[in-house]
Amino acid sequence: MDITLEQPVRARLITAEDQELPVAATLRYASDDPFAVHLDFPAEISLADEAATWTFGRTLLEEGLCGPAGTGDVHLWPCGPTRTVVELHSPFGMALLQFDTFALRRFLLRSYAVVPAGQEDVGAAVDEGLQALLGNV
Numbered sequence: 001m002d003i004t005l006e007q008p009v010r011a012r013l014i015t016a017e018d019q020e021l022p023v024a025a026t027l028r029y030a031s032d033d034p035f036a037v038h039l040d041f042p043a044e045i046s047l048a049d050e051a052a053t054w055t056f057g058r059t060l061l062e063e064g065l066c067g068p069a070g071t072g073d074v075h076l077w078p079c080g081p082t083r084t085v086v087e088l089h090s091p092f093g094m095a096l097l098q099f100d101t102f103a104l105r106r107f108l109l110r111s112y113a114v115v116p117a118g119q120e121d122v123g124a125a126v127d128e129g130l131q132a133l134l135g136n137v
Helices: 058-066 101-114 122-134
Strands: 004-014 020-030 036-041 052-057 074-079 083-090 093-100
Touching (some): 004 101, 020 101, 036 058, 052 058, 058 083, 058 101, 083 101, 093 101
Antiparallel strands (some): 004 020, 020 036, 036 052, 074 083
């Protein structure tokens, strides 16, 4: 049985002028994609007026709650005892967001209740990835 976990979360978008703008987002975890965490943003906050989803490893979220983590497009690090920074890079620019650490940690713990760490089905994930990559070849 596939289970999807969703948790609304508030963030603060840090602008180039050091302003903080409130942003609503949704954290999502699905048991059929056990290694990934999805961060969904509504269309109204996008420059392109389209909803946006960032997908990154659940282990990256865990590591970023404890110390600097990430390479490539997604970076996370603690900012004091109550905030965690998420930095997102795209071809269009960079977004710097602050989240409440407790909310992120709560979501992570809830995801482990769905699929415990170390019990992800690697075989199914590999099969799905190959199917997506190769199709019916």
